[in-house]
Every structure is written in structure tokens, then in C-alpha cells.
Amino acid sequence: MAEMKDVFGQQPHPVEDDLYKEPMRKRKKSDRDQRFRAFPSVEQSALKEYEKLESRTRRVLSNTYQKLIQSVFLDDSIPNGVKYLINRLLVLIEKPTVDPIYIGLFGSTGAGKSSLINAIIQQAMFLPVSGESICTSCIVQVSSGCCAQFEAKIHLLSDQEWREELKNLTKLLHRTEELGREEADAWNRDEAVEEATWKLQMIYGNGAESKNYEELLRAKPKRKIPTSRVITLKAEEAEELSIKLDPYIRTQRRDWDGEATEMHIWPLIKHVEVTLPKSDLIPEGVVLVDIPGTGDFNSKRDEMWKKTIDKCSVIWVISDIERVSGGRAHEDLLNESIKACQRGFCRDVALVVTKADKLHLPEYLRERKAGNQAIQSQREAVLERNEMIKLQRTRILKEKLKRKLPADFKVLEASDLVYTVSAQEYWQQALLTEEETEIPKLREYVRKRLLDKKRRTVTKYVTEAFGLLLLTDSFSSTQNLPNEHLHMSVLRRFAEEKVELLEKAIGHCFACMEQPLQEGVRTARTSYRCILRACLVRSKGNQGFHQTLKAVCLKNGIYASRTLARIDLNEALTQPIYDQIDPVFGSIFRTGKPTGSALMPHIDAFKHSLQEKMTEIGIRSGWKYDSCKKNFLIQEISAILGGLEDHILRRKRRVYESLTASVQSDLKLCYEGRGRGGQHCRLHWDFLSAPFTSFSAAPSKALFSCTLSLCSSLSPHIATT
Numbered sequence: 001m002a003e004m005k006d007v008f009g010q011q012p013h014p015v016e017d018d019l020y021k022e023p024m025r026k027r028k029k030s031d032r033d034q035r036f037r038a039f040p041s042v043e044q045s046a047l048k049e050y051e052k053l054e055s056r057t058r059r060v061l062s063n064t065y066q067k068l069i070q071s072v073f074l075d076d077s078i079p080n081g082v083k084y085l086i087n088r089l090l091v092l093i094e095k096p097t098v099d100p101i102y103i104g105l106f107g108s109t110g111a112g113k114s115s116l117i118n119a120i121i122q123q124a125m126f127l128p129v130s131g132e133s134i135c136t137s138c139i140v141q142v143s144s145g146c147c148a149q150f151e152a153k154i155h156l157l158s159d160q161e162w163r164e165e166l167k168n169l170t171k172l173l174h175r176t177e178e179l180g181r182e183e184a185d186a187w188n189r190d191e192a193v194e195e196a197t198w199k200l201q202m203i204y205g206n207g208a209e210s211k212n213y214e215e216l217l218r219a220k221p222k223r224k225i226p227t228s229r230v231i232t233l234k235a236e237e238a239e240e241l242s243i244k245l246d247p248y249i250r251t252q253r254r255d256w257d258g259e260a261t262e263m264h265i266w267p268l269i270k271h272v273e274v275t276l277p278k279s280d281l282i283p284e285g286v287v288l289v290d291i292p293g294t295g296d297f298n299s300k301r302d303e304m305w306k307k308t309i310d311k312c313s314v315i316w317v318i319s320d321i322e323r324v325s326g327g328r329a330h331e332d333l334l335n336e337s338i339k340a341c342q343r344g345f346c347r348d349v350a351l352v353v354t355k356a357d358k359l360h361l362p363e364y365l366r367e368r369k370a371g372n373q374a375i376q377s378q379r380e381a382v383l384e385r386n387e388m389i390k391l392q393r394t395r396i397l398k399e400k401l402k403r404k405l406p407a408d409f410k411v412l413e414a415s416d417l418v419y420t421v422s423a424q425e426y427w428q429q430a431l432l433t434e435e436e437t438e439i440p441k442l443r444e445y446v447r448k449r450l451l452d453k454k455r456r457t458v459t460k461y462v463t464e465a466f467g468l469l470l471l472t473d474s475f476s477s478t479q480n481l482p483n484e485h486l487h488m489s490v491l492r493r494f495a496e497e498k499v500e501l502l503e504k505a506i507g508h509c510f511a512c513m514e515q516p517l518q519e520g521v522r523t524a525r526t527s528y529r530c531i532l533r534a535c536l537v538r539s540k541g542n543q544g545f546h547q548t549l550k551a552v553c554l555k556n557g558i559y560a561s562r563t564l565a566r567i568d569l570n571e572a573l574t575q576p577i578y579d580q581i582d583p584v585f586g587s588i589f590r591t592g593k594p595t596g597s598a599l600m601p602h603i604d605a606f607k608h609s610l611q612e613k614m615t616e617i618g619i620r621s622g623w624k625y626d627s628c629k630k631n632f633l634i635q636e637i638s639a640i641l642g643g644l645e646d647h648i649l650r651r652k653r654r655v656y657e658s659l660t661a662s663v664q665s666d667l668k669l670c671y672e673g674r675g676r677g678g679q680h681c682r683l684h685w686d687f688l689s690a691p692f693t694s695f696s697a698a699p700s701k702a703l704f705s706c707t708l709s710l711c712s713s714l715s716p717h718i719a720t721t
Contacts, residue, residue, distance in 0.1 A: 043451055047283075050451075050458045054097055057465045064472055065089040085472055092465050097457045100143070100287045101449055102311050105352075106337060107318030108293040108329045112354035115423040116318065117142055117288050119439045120446075122281050123238045124427055127290065128250040138301070139271040139308055140249055140290040144279035150241040154231040154248050155270045161300045162268060163217070168554050169196045170213040192548040195561050199267040223265055231265075238276075248272065270301055271308075285454075286446055293333055295560030302560055309336065310344030310653060314449065316442075320355045321420075324393065329565055334397075338404045339578075341411070342586055343656040345649065348411050348449075349401070351393055352442070356386050356420040357431050379431050386420040393418045406586045416441075467635040494613050498606055505602040512597045513584045520577030531572050553671045556664055570664040577659055589652050600645065607641045 068086055105113040114127035121142060157165070173196050200208035204219045211219065231248070235241035248265070249272055282288065289312060295305045309315070315337045319330050340346040359382050365375060375381045394417045401412055411417070419438050426437040434440060536549065548567075552559040557569040587597045611634045 043447055046451060047454065050454050053462060054458050057462050058093060060469060061089055061093045061465055064469060065093060068472065085468070088468055089472075092461075092468065095461065097461045098285050098450075098454055100285055101313055101446075101453060102287045102289055102308075103314040103316065103446065104289045104291050104309060104312035105316050105318050106291045106293065106309065106333055108323070108333065111293075111318045111320050111323075112423060113290045113318050114140075116352065116354060116421060116439075116442075117290060119421075119423040119426045119437075120281065120288065120443060121276060121279060123242070126238055126242045128246050138249060138269050139292065139305065140274065141271065141287050142274045142276065142282070142290070143287040144276040144282050144284050146284070147275055147277050149234045149236055149277060150238055151235075151275045152233040152241060152245050152248075153273045154233070155272070156225065156229040156231070156265070156268045157270050157300060158229055161270075164299060166216055167213050168551075169200060170211075170216065171554055172196050172551050173200075173209055174212075192551040192559070192561060196551075202267050203265075225265070225268065241274075245272070245274070271304060281443060283447065283450055285450055293329065294566040295558075299555070302555075302558070305560075309340050310346070312340065313345050314348045314350075315340060315346050316350050316352045316419075318352050318354055321353055321358055321389070322355070324351070324353050324389065332565065334400065338401065339656075341405060341409070342582060342589075343653040347409075348414065349397075350414070350416065351397055351418045353386075353389060353393070353418065353420045355422060355424070356389075356437075357382055357422040357425045359385055382431060383436065389420060390418045404582045404586070406583065406590045409586065409590070416445075464635060464639060467632045471632040491613060491617060495610060498609055502602060502606045506599060509588050509597050509599050509602070513581055513588070516580040516584055517577065520580035523576040523580070524573060527576055528573055531575070532569065535567060535569055535572050556668060556671050570660045570667070573663050574659045585656065589649070599648070603641060603645065603648075607637060610637050 065086065068082070068089065105116060107113050112129075115129045118124055118126050118129065127140065127142075172192060197209040200211075200216070203221050204211075204216060205222055208216060208219065233241060233244045235244060248269060276282065278284075289308060291305065291308055295302045317330075317333050317337050319333075323330055334349075334351075337346070337349050341349060359378065361375075361378050361381055364381050364385060368375070368381075375384065397417050398412060401409070405412065419442060421438045421442065422432060423437070423439070425432040426434060426439045429437075548559060552567055552569065559567045584597065588599050590598050590600070614633050614637065
């Protein structure tokens with residue numbers, strides 16, 4: 001094993017700090033059994049088997065670890081191979097088998113995300129809901145755990161993050177002396193100004209909007225802010241926690257005149273984590289995330305908004321039945337979800353149509369064109385209408401996904417792409433049965449997703465542990481631990497040659513993007529004026545909109561609020577390019593059937609070539625009858641390169657967003673000039689035209705420099721591991 005360090009450049013884990021560390025304690029059996037109630041009997045049996053297999057494996061690993069530690073504890077000169085084995089045992093003992101599955105509920109305000117989560121977790125009014133258009137004010141994560149109580153953690157902006165937002169809010173509210181009376185009236189009606197004013201008043205009280213940045217820094221908030229920047233709430237019952245939690249996550253109205261101090265802290269809230277105790281309906285390992293549809297004015301919250309979308313492996317686009325058949329907001333959310341498939345970890349997108357019980361029967365019968373069968377009741381009309389919406393929206397969604405994603409992307413094979421749900425009917429069942437509300441169908445989807453991931457990860461975990469245990473068990477003493485004299489120079493030279501071939505193969509993968517990239521750039525150059533006009537000109541006139549434009553510039557081309565659709569000039573300008581490169585980009589990072597442009601098959605081929613070479617050298621070194629060493633080393637190659645695949649998936653977001661980052665960088669000086677003031681009272685959409693000229697060549701350079709950086713990063717990563 002000492003030679004393994006020479007082959008791969010370094011040991012995968014530091015030994016000195018972890019050598020005598022105690023493994024984590026095993027979860028109590030009673031705690032595990034509580035989770036099985038979330039599953040039907042067949043699924044429950046399968047989950048129990050996975051749990052038993054994992055538990056037995058961890059127990060054997062722990063016993064082996066303890067014995068190995070005891071055998072070398074008094075030995076001053078521990079061989080590197082023994083250190084490696086001890087460290088690998090410890091890492092496997094403490095390795096979680098299943099990372100949480102994040103399911104993002106992504107929808108416009110008022111679409112019914114919170115109501116849907118309440119129905120899924122069987123808590124009618126747990127998260128705040130109302131008939132108003134805006135209710136939940138921040139990202140809310142709901143999961144179950146081993147805690148005995150209901151618990152919520154309200155995470156606040158750090159002092160530095162709030163200072164940054166405070167500076168931008170005061171810049172936005174700064175009145176210039178050049179404003180005329182008409183412009184001043186428009187200024188006061190601007191949505192961005194109203195939002196900024198309300199935030200400052202909530203934290204510092206009335207009159208805060210007229211103070212400058214330095215004065216507000218010295219001002220005392222209406223409520224004391226905890227130094228930990230985390231507020232923890234606990235309760236024995238769901239209803240009790242819901243009452244405590246409501247003021248923190250419910251969007252407060254501007255006409256609110258209460259004195260509850262919890263409400264004063266609302267603009268400082270970054271996100272909220274809610275943990276349910278041993279939920280019967282949402283198994284441990286699943287996190288439901290209520291994601292507001294527009295992002296946030298604060299840079300850190302907006303960054304977290306995008307990262308939250310990207311870490312979701314499943315995204316449900318939530319749209320109520322009255323707005324699903326059109327509207328810019330719905331399309332924007334769908335496009336953002338598809339982009340998450342390109343740049344993040346998302347592998348499954350579905351449309352969830354809420355409030356599916358709402359139907360005006362006389363109007364429906366007048367417009368009905370489906371079949372000759374007579375409708376006898378409101379219930380029959382609702383079911384027929386919902387089935388029609390499923391068929392129509394499934395066809396539209398699948399066509400949209402096909403244009404953007406590789407042909408073998410798994411979501412295109414999904415039997416259900418559209419769900420029609422009704423949280424209200426789930427509770428009342430006056431019109432629809434529980435099954436017809438499709439809430440149980442969504443729960444079933446969550447369970448099957450978790451079981452599938454559990455099966456794959458436990459299998460991988462046990463296989464990795466088995467190889468390590470076989471190797472450890474094959475030695476009668478520490479002196480017999482591996483110290484093989486492999487042909488190091490031969491293996492190293494072989495690996496270097498294969499790395500060079502891998503770099504060339506990766507270069508060919510990205511070369512196929514050049515033509516669509518150039519076509520996209522040409523389209524962007526000819527259409528940017530129309531794109532900007534669509535982003536910056538409102539159908540009802542621009543009066544009262546100039547301060548919002550100033551806010552756009554203050555945030556380098558991006559503005560998000562609770563009252564307006566998200567504005568992202570950088571993303572809009574690059575959309576023609578993404579329209580061209582999306583299918584190719586998806587093919588490069590596809591994980592399904594191998595193609596000439598796919599990246600992963602080349603890495604798999606590299607892995608297999610190393611494993612074959614290792615086998616060949618092992619046989620020549622006398623391992624013909626000692627397969628444990630050979631199998632372990634081959635397995636370690638898989639583990640190392642498996643980590644490399646994760647590294648690439650994380651880096652692909654940077655590659656994908658390099659186009660937008662390039663545009664934002666080119667326009668930064670222009671944004672800064674407009675954001676400081678100048679003629680911000682007048683709407684000039686063409687102020688971006690000059691910087692856009694340099695943008696024409698920038699995306700191509702930015703994307704290729706980023707992809708080349710990815711290629712070059714592979715070689716040292718492999719060499720050092």
C-alpha cells in the first residue's frame with residue numbers, strides 16, 4: 001500500500017488527524033424503525049433490507065477498525081499501507097450512504113407551493129397560506145429527522161451581508177435634486193422604491209427611508225438581532241410551531257400596524273429550515289424546498305436562490321390551473337428549471353398544476369369541445385378538464401425539453417410529466433377523492449425516488465467496503481500488509497500517456513460546440529436591441545419604472561423583488577446563444593448512452609485502461625492467486641475517478657454560466673455609471689449598445705477558456721489522486 005501513494009500522487013485522506021478518531025455512533029434502532037411508517041409494506045421491506053445491510057457493513061467495518069487500531073497502537077513505525085487502510089476504514093464508517101434528495105417546488109407567488117407542502121406532510125396550515133398573491137417571503141426547507149420535537153431554524157443575513165444590502169437600498173432611495181415634480185411622483189410610485197422603503201421601515205422604523213447609509217449604520221434596529229444570526233424555535237406540536245414560525249416567513253403587508261417584534265426582522269431572514277419529528281409521510285433523507293419564483297434583491301439571498309435550485313435533483317414547477325396555459329412568469333420558471341438540468345444536479349422536471357378543483361361549470365360546458373359524452377356533474381367536468389390539461393401540457397413540456405436536452409435524458413422517458421393536484425380537496429373531499437387529488441401520487445414518487453437512490457448507494461457502499469475488508473482480512477500480521485514492488489515507472493508512464501489522450505478527447509468533445517456557439521453569437525448581435533426593449537419597456541408605460549432600472553444597474557443587470565418579474569439583462573442578452581448550444585452542452589455532460597461528444601465515456605475508458613494495466617502488472621507481480629490486492633486497487637481507481645466525475649459535475653455550472661458572466665463583466669462599467677445616477681430619470685434602452693459590441697466575441701472566448709480550464713484541471717487532479 002505504500003506504493004499506492006507513489007502511483008496516485010497522494011493519499012486520498014489525511015492520516016495523521018484521523019488515525020485514532022472515534023467512528024460516529026450508530027443510530028438507534030428505534031429511531032430507524034419510525035421512518036418505515038412512511039412506506040407501504042413492500043417498500044418498507046425493501047428499505048429495511050437496505051438498512052440492515054448497511055448496518056451490518058458498518059458494524060463489521062467498525063470492529064475491523066478497532067482491531068487494527070489496537071494492533072498498531074504500540075508500534076512507533078506504522079507502515080504507510082497500514083495508515084492508508086486505517087484511514088479508509090474510518091472514512092467508510094462515517095460516510096453517509098445517501099445524500100439528501102432535494103425536491104424544489106418552484107413557482108410564482110400565490111401558485112400554491114406552501115399549500116401543496118402542507119398537504120404532502122399532512123399538516124393543513126403548517127406553512128402560512130392565504131388568498132393573497134404573496135405569502136411566503138423566503139426559501140423554506142421542510143424535512144423529517146430524528147428530533148423528538150418540531151423544530152425551525154431561521155437563518156439571518158450576516159452583519160456584512162446586511163450592510164451590503166443597506167448600502168444598495170439607500171442608493172436606490174437617494175433623491176436627486178434634478179427631479180421635477182412629475183418625476184418625483186413617479187419615483188414614489190416605483191415598485192422598487194416601495195419595496196426598499198418598506199424593508200428599512202421594518203428594521204429601523206418610520207422615517208428610516210429618509211436617512212443615509214451612515215445614519216442607518218448608527219441606528220438601533222427595532223428588535224435586537226442575535227449575534228449567532230440564527231433563531232431556533234421548538235414545539236411539541238405542529239400547530240404550536242406553526243404559530244411561532246408564521247411571523248418569520250409570512251410576507252407582511254404594508255398596511256400592517258401590529259407590534260409583534262418577530263415581524264420586524266423579516267427583511268433580514270436568509271432562509272428557514274424546518275425539521276419534522278419522524279414524519280409518517282415524508283421519509284428522512286427527503287427535503288421539500290419552497291422556492292420563491294423571482295429571487296431576491298439581496299445578493300447573498302439571490303445567490304442562495306440560484307444555488308438552491310441547482311442542488312435540487314427534482315424540480316416541480318408549480319402553476320395554478322388558471323395561469324398554466326400562458327403567461328411569461330410560468331414560461332420563465334420552466335426555462336429556469338430546464339437550465340438547472342444543464343448547469344446543476346437536476347435530473348427530473350415535472351409540472352404540478354395546483355387548484356385543480358377550480359372550475360366554472362357553465363363556462364366550461366359552453367367552451368367544451370371534447371367528445372359527445374354528456375357531463376353530468378361538476379366532478380366529471382373537473383376530471384375531464386384535468387385529463388385534457390395533462391395531455392396538452394405533457395405534449396408541450398416534452399417538446400420543450402426535447403429542444404433543450406439530450407434525446408436520452410431520463411426525464412423525457414417519464415410516464416408522468418404533469419400532475420393536477422388540489423390541496424383543498426385533499427382536506428375536504430367534497431368533489432374529488434383523496435387519490436384523485438394526486439397528493440398520494442406525489443408522495444409515492446418521493447418514496448420511489450428515495451428507495452432507488454438508497455438501493456444504488458448502499459450497493460456501491462457495500463461493494464467498496466467488501467473490497468477493503470477482503471484486503472484487510474488477507475493479512476495475518478501488520479508485517480504482511482502490502483508492500484509490493486510494482487513496476488512504478490511503467491505504470492506512471494502509462495497513466496501520463498492516457499491523461500494526454502484524455503485531454504485530446506475532451507478537446508474534441510467541446511469542439512463540436514464551436515459552430516452553434518458562433519451561430520448563437522451572430523443571432524445575439526442582431527437581436528440585442530429587441531431583447532433589451534422587451535426587458536426594459538413596459539406595456540403600460542415607463543412612468544414610475546426608472547428607479548427599478550436604477551436598481552437593475554446597482555445589481556449589475558439583475559433585479560428581483562416580490563412584486564415584479566425577475567429582470568436579468570445579462571441572461572436575456574445571452575439567451576440566443578444558449579438556444580443554440582443547449583442541446584450540444586447537454587450531450588457533452590450526458591450520463592446515458594455514450595456518443596462521440598459525451599465526456600463521461602472517455603473518463604470511463606480512461607478508468608478501464610488503468611484498471612486493466614493494474615491487473616496486468618498485478619499478475620506479473622505474483623497476484624494471480626491473491627486477487628484481494630488486485631481487486632482493491634482496481635476498486636480504488638473507481639473511487640478516485642468517481643470523485644473526479646462529481647468534481648466535473650460541480651464545475652459544469654461555472655462553464656455553463658461563463659457566457660452570462662462574460663456579458664456582465666463587459667457591461668459592468670456601464671451598469672456602474674447608470675447606477676450612480678446620471679440621467680436615470682429617463683429610460684434609455686440603447687445605453688448598452690456600445691459595450692455589446694465587445695460582447696460579440698467575448699462569449700466564445702469565455703466559454704472556451706472555461707472549458708479548456710476544465711480540461712487542464714483533469715490532468716493534475718488525476719495525477720494528484
